[in-house]
Amino acid sequence: xxxxxxxxxxxxxxxxxDFVDLEALEAWAKTNAGVDHVYxxxxxxxxxxxxxxxxxxxxxxxxxxxxxxxxxxxxxKTFEDCATRVGLNPAQMSMANIREQCAWVTPDKTxxxxxxxxxxxxxxxxxxxQVDLPSQHxxxxxxxxxxGGGIAGIEAALQAAEAGRKVTIFEKEISLxxxxxxxxxxxxxSECAPCLLAPRLSAIRENPNITVVSGATVTDVLGFFGQFxxxxxxxARFVTDACIGCEACFEPCPVDMQSEFHLxxxxxxxxxxxxxxxxxxxxxxxxxxxxxxxxNECQACIENCPFSAIDFAxxxxxxxxxxxxxxxxxxxxxxTPKDLPRMxxxxxSNVFTYAEFERLTCSNGPTQAKxxxxxxxxxxSIAVLHCAxxxxxxxxxxxxxxxxxxxxxxxxxxRKQIPEAVVYNIHDRIVFPGAEAxxxxxxxxxxxxxxxxxxNLEQVKIAxxxxxxxxxxxxxxxxxxxxxxxxxxxxxxxxxAKQFASILNVELDPHGFFKSDHPIxxxxxxxxxxxxxxxxxxxxxxxxxxVTMAQxxxxxxxxxxxxxxxxxxxxxxxxxxxxxxxxxxMCISSCPYKAIRFDQEKKxxxxxxxxxxxxxxxxxxxxxxxxxxxxxxxxxLLAEVKGVLHG
Amino acid sequence: xxxxxxxxxxxxxxWCSYGGADSAGGQKLAYPANVRLVRVMCSGRIDxxxxxxxxxxxxxxxxxxxxxxxxxxxxxxxxxxxxxxxxFERMLFQFGIDKDRFMLEWVSAGEGQKFQEVTMAMTERxxxxxxLVISGSVAQEISHA
Numbered sequence: 159x160x161x162x163x164x165x166x167x168x169x170x171x172x173x174x175x176d177f178v179d180l181e182a183l184e185a186w187a188k189t190n191a192g193v194d195h196v197y198x199x200x201x202x203x204x205x206x207x208x209x210x211x212x213x214x215x216x217x218x219x220x221x222x223x224x225x226x227x228x229x230x231x232x233x234x235k236t237f238e239d240c241a242t243r244v245g246l247n248p249a250q251m252s253m254a255n256i257r258e259q260c261a262w263v264t265p266d267k268t269x270x271x272x273x274x275x276x277x278x279x280x281x282x283x284x285x286x287x288q289v290d291l292p293s294q295h296x297x298x299x300x301x302x303x304x305x306g307g308g309i310a311g312i313e314a315a316l317q318a319a320e321a322g323r324k325v326t327i328f329e330k331e332i333s334l335x336x337x338x339x340x341x342x343x344x345x346x347x348s349e350c351a352p353c354l355l356a357p358r359l360s361a362i363r364e365n366p367n368i369t370v371v372s373g374a375t376v377t378d379v380l381g382f383f384g385q386f387x388x389x390x391x392x393x394a395r396f397v398t399d400a401c402i403g404c405e406a407c408f409e410p411c412p413v414d415m416q417s418e419f420h421l422x423x424x425x426x427x428x429x430x431x432x433x434x435x436x437x438x439x440x441x442x443x444x445x446x447x448x449x450x451x452x453x454n455e456c457q458a459c460i461e462n463c464p465f466s467a468i469d470f471a472x473x474x475x476x477x478x479x480x481x482x483x484x485x486x487x488x489x490x491x492x493x494t495p496k497d498l499p500r501m502x503x504x505x506x507s508n509v510f511t512y513a514e515f516e517r518l519t520c521s522n523g524p525t526q527a528k529x530x531x532x533x534x535x536x537x538x539s540i541a542v543l544h545c546a547x548x549x550x551x552x553x554x555x556x557x558x559x560x561x562x563x564x565x566x567x568x569x570x571x572x573r574k575q576i577p578e579a580v581v582y583n584i585h586d587r588i589v590f591p592g593a594e595a596x597x598x599x600x601x602x603x604x605x606x607x608x609x610x611x612x613x614n615l616e617q618v619k620i621a622x623x624x625x626x627x628x629x630x631x632x633x634x635x636x637x638x639x640x641x642x643x644x645x646x647x648x649x650x651x652x653x654x655a656k657q658f659a660s661i662l663n664v665e666l667d668p669h670g671f672f673k674s675d676h677p678i679x680x681x682x683x684x685x686x687x688x689x690x691x692x693x694x695x696x697x698x699x700x701x702x703x704x705v706t707m708a709q710x711x712x713x714x715x716x717x718x719x720x721x722x723x724x725x726x727x728x729x730x731x732x733x734x735x736x737x738x739x740x741x742x743x744m745c746i747s748s749c750p751y752k753a754i755r756f757d758q759e760k761k762x763x764x765x766x767x768x769x770x771x772x773x774x775x776x777x778x779x780x781x782x783x784x785x786x787x788x789x790x791x792x793x794x795l796l797a798e799v800k801g802v803l804h805g
Numbered sequence: 806x807x808x809x810x811x812x813x814x815x816x817x818x819x820w821c822s823y824g825g826a827d828s829a830g831g832q833k834l835a836y837p838a839n840v841r842l843v844r845v846m847c848s849g850r851i852d853x854x855x856x857x858x859x860x861x862x863x864x865x866x867x868x869x870x871x872x873x874x875x876x877x878x879x880x881x882x883x884x885x886x887x888x889x890x891x892x893f894e895r896m897l898f899q900f901g902i903d904k905d906r907f908m909l910e911w912v913s914a915g916e917g918q919k920f921q922e923v924t925m926a927m928t929e930r931x932x933x934x935x936x937l938v939i940s941g942s943v944a945q946e947i948s949h950a
Contacts, residue, residue: 229827230844231819258830259842263921269838276841665880685880730846748849750880773879774850778889790845795816796858802841803812803863 161221163285164195165278166211168202168227170257177261179271183226186275192282194218203233211240222250224281226274228257247290249789254281279805283797291788295724296768298384299482302715303328305376305388308336309701310487310693312358313708318485319367321716326479327362328374328390333436334359336489337694338701340419340513342520342527345563345700346590347598348570352521354701359437371477372438379484379662382769383688383718384725388479394472396443401467403431403439407459415447417524421514422505424524429459429468433522440467483688483715486672487708488658490649490694493554495547501645502620508532508628509620509643511546512564519571529575533626536576537641541630542568543618544585546645550616556669558648558698562589565646566599569607582640584610584618584632610635649698662689663752672696682711686751690715730789731770732777736762738784745776745785811865811931813840815924816855817912818848820878822870824914834921837928840868847871849882853893856907857900860939861947866906866931868924873911883911901943905930 165187169175180198187196195218201207202225215223223246225237230253238248256274264270302318304311307329315325327334338344341351362368373393380387413428420426428448431441449456450470460468492513495501502509508531510518517523518530531537542565547553562585569581590599603609612618612632619631620643630638651670659666664684665673672695675683684691690711693704718725734745734754739762746754746763753769754776756762762784765776774787783792817823823844829836845851848871859867869890871883890909897904908930910923939947 229823229830231824231827255827255842258827260838262830262833263835264838265835266838273838273841280841280843748885750849750877750882771879773847773882774845775847775879775882775885778850778852778855779885787846787850790850792852792855795843795845795855796862798843799814799855799859799862799864802814802843803859 161286162194162219163192163222163224163282164197164214164218164220165193165282166202166214166223166225166227167196167198168207168225168257169198169200170228171200174227174257174261177264177267177270178256178274179267182271183274183278187278190282192286194220202227203236208236208240211237212244215241215244215246221246222252222285224252224254224278224285226254226256226278226281229255229259249288249290250285252281252285252288254278276802276805280798280801283801284794287791287794287797288789291729293729294727294767296384296727298719298723298725299386299480300719300721301325301481302483302485302712303386303388303479303481304485304487306336306487306489306693306695307331307334307370307372308487308489308693308704309338309355310489310699310704310708311336311485312355312362313705314485314487314692314712315368316358316361316365317709317712318716319365322367323716324367324369326369326371326388326481328376328388329370329372330375331432332372332395332442333432333438334362334370334372335432335436339433339522340520341516343516343567343571345560345567346592346595346702348567351701356435359435363437363439370438373442374477376658377661379689382766384482385768386481386484386688388481388484390477392475392477394445394474395440396445396448396468396470396472397429397440398467398469398472399438399440400465401440401463402465403434403436403441404464405431405434405441406464407441407462407468410458410462412456412458413447413449415444420524421517423514423517443468482719483690485690485692485708485711485715486662486684486695487692487704488655488695490655490671490698491652493547493647493650495553495645495647498547498552500619501546502622502628502643503645506532507622508537508626508641509622509645512561512568512644512646515568515644519575529572531642537579538576539580539582539640540568540572540642540644541582541584541628541638541640542644542646543615543620543630544583544588544646545615546647548648554648554650556648557589559589560698560700561646561648563595563700565644566590566602566607568644568646569602569605573605580640581607582610582638583607584612584615584630586612586615649694651695655695662686664689680714682707683714688715727768728770728772730772730787731767732765732772732774732785732787733767734763734765735784735786736760736764738782739763740782740784742781744779744781748775748779750775809932809936810837810839811928811936812863813837813866813868813924813927813931814859814864815840815842815868815870816848816851817842817844818871818878818883819844819846821872821876821914822848822912822920825870825912825916825920828915828917829920830917832917834917836921836924840924840928847877847879847882848886849877849879851886853889856893857947860900860902860906860937865934865937866908866927868908868910868927870910870912870923873913876913900947901939901941902937903934905934906937
């Protein structure tokens with residue numbers, strides 16, 4: 159061995175010294191040809207120990223050091239820093255774990271000493287094969303892209319813009335607002351939704367750092383943390399930015415179409431906005447219904463537009479944005495139990511989902527917030543069914559955690575308009591956590607909500623009678639005959655959201671929601687670094703949780719994407735020798751991060767070092783041994799195996 | 806055979822199973838001294854050739870341990886481990902090596918007790934099989950592996 163190697167043995171007080179014969183080890187090591195110096199110390203990790211290491215390495219001119227001490231998970235970094243301070247690199251420092259994996263688990267001192275010897279031999283064998291892994295940095299973009307313009311996306315954009323970052327929001331609808339804009343009363347305490355949302359929409363409109371791309375579907379997210387490219391298809395609006403949303407064209411437009419915004423319970427014209435004051439404020443033309451696009455001569459909107467904003471020649475656009483981090487806030491879909499006949503939901507009877515009930519009580523809804531039945535009359539008795547289509551074998555298997563709150567709030571909303579209305583809540587367990595929740599529930603009961611407990615909600619049957627009234631049969635209870643039924647349903651991710659997850663290459667949890675990187679330490683991070691999650695796409699959320707998640711997601715991105723700072727890459731990554739690579743592409747499918755691509759010109763696979771996280775799976779997969787897993791090479795592993803068996 | 810102490814090499818991932826072994830240490834849960842660990846970042850890094858090399862170098866038994874499926878630090882590296890070594894187990898007899906000399910296990914960083922249990926079970930299993938003897942053409946064959 160040409161390079162000087164020093165072995166340090168740590169007594170760790172009595173932790174190692176009492177169980178391993180360190181004197182015997184020292185004697186053995188001194189005769190071991192590979193080691194130039196051996197020292198035993200009481201506490202290598204203590205300040206005096208670190209000073210001892212550094213002084214010794216300098217005095218002896220050692221080029222390699224092996225610490226026989228505790229777990230490298232505990233102190234490898236500590237000792238690597240010692241090495242760095244005396245001009246060595248981290249690869250010149252190694253550890254043998256003779257405490258956790260030897261002294262503490264081997265009661266027989268002779269055996270423990272032999273085991274320690276083999277662990278030290280393995281570390282020495284490996285040490286000479288370790289090479290410096292230079293740190294690499296990449297420039298990072300500090301701007302952000304937000305996908306989804308509901309309350310989570312809105313909050314994320316405002317937070318990032320406040321820090322001076324440029325933000326692009328991609329929204330699939332023609333304007334922002336998501337589910338929250340369709341609601342008047344916010345859970346849990348019936349807070350006024352428009353009062354909270356309208357000022358935030360204005361703030362987005364007025365913020366020069368925020369660009370809103372509406373009618374947009376994100377088709378690709380390429381790159382890695384610090385350098386993403388987001389590509390979206392933006393539908394033609396056929397109305398230019400000159401439009402201020404004055405609505406002068408609405409009246410003249412001859413086409414009425416069913417409004418998805420009103421969940422099919424109302425109509426809008428073929429040129430429309432979702433609500434006054436939308437962002438963007440411009441109207442949009444529905445190509446499928448507008449007479450012009452059906453080959454007719456209709457010019458009604460053009461003739462009535464004071465801003466000459468109609469442009470039938472507009473084309474679909476591809477929009478591409480570069481950014482450092484992506485916040486996914488695409489929300490969830492209301493689960494509609496229309497396939498469960500026992501729910502009586504047929505779109506004609508006075509059985510409504512809670513989402514429809516919300517539209518009927520919302521000022522921008524089809525009835526301008528007047529709660530009424532399909533025939534326009536006011537309901538006098540309303541039954542609200544908890545867990546509708548949830549926690550059952552033929553619907554959602556899980557509890558969404560937000561629907562009980564909605565169900566209990568329904569009584570409050572109803573009595574605001576119809577004080578004399580009778581409200582029944584048919585429930586099993588009530589999921590309504592929080593210090594104020596029980597107080598709110600008791601208040602509702604005092605105000606008139608009649609709680610009907612039922613252990614078997616799956617056997618509740620809802621059916622319309624000939625006179626239009628709704629019969630509700632409840633096992634073990636008197637049947638109800640009411641004017642209206644509201645089904646408090648849960649939430650799920652639709653097929654499009656699931657497809658989107660595969661575009662992003664992020665995983666879903668067992669219930670079909672986006673999976674967190676870590677449920678506790680990084681609950682708003684996806685499994686891919688730099689792609690954060692917020693709102694109901696993670697878990698069904700009320701506005702309060704969505705806002706908190708958005709703030710957390712953006713905060714984390716802001717603290718890691720700092721202007722002028724670079725991102726340090728993982729050093730223990732893999733690389734492919736193109737001269738050996740046969741181009742079989744097996745590594746490409748083995749990589750959990752899609753970090754490998756095939757270079758058509760060189761006819762070999764190549765690893766993107768900014769994406770590689772260094773798991774080494776590709777190296778084990780490669781049938782040609784063309785891939786080296788840095789710091790865990792075949793030679794290094796074999797040297798360790800020989801050490802642990804023969805040392 | 807009663808005095809035979811088998812040598813076991815255990816390849817363990819950094820994030821879960823190496824941590825599991827450290828946990829066993831922290832709780833002072835003794836296990837056979839001849840179980841020796843080789844750390845990799847992910848169990849997906851372990852190539853069947855590494856296992857064969859350990860047998861060739863004198864291991865009587867070899868273990869591969871990683872994070873539980875679904876908990877891989879690298880998303881799904883351990884799924885590759887599972888696929889690879891289920892297949893490998895079926896090939897081992899072709900080398901004249903009993904498949905019971907190999908064990909794939911999932912041990913999380915908190916499962917010190919499980920680490921102790923599986924290493925003890927493996928040692929007992931291999932003790933009953935006796936020392937590994939590789940002979941004939943196989944010995945020649947794997948000496949090049």
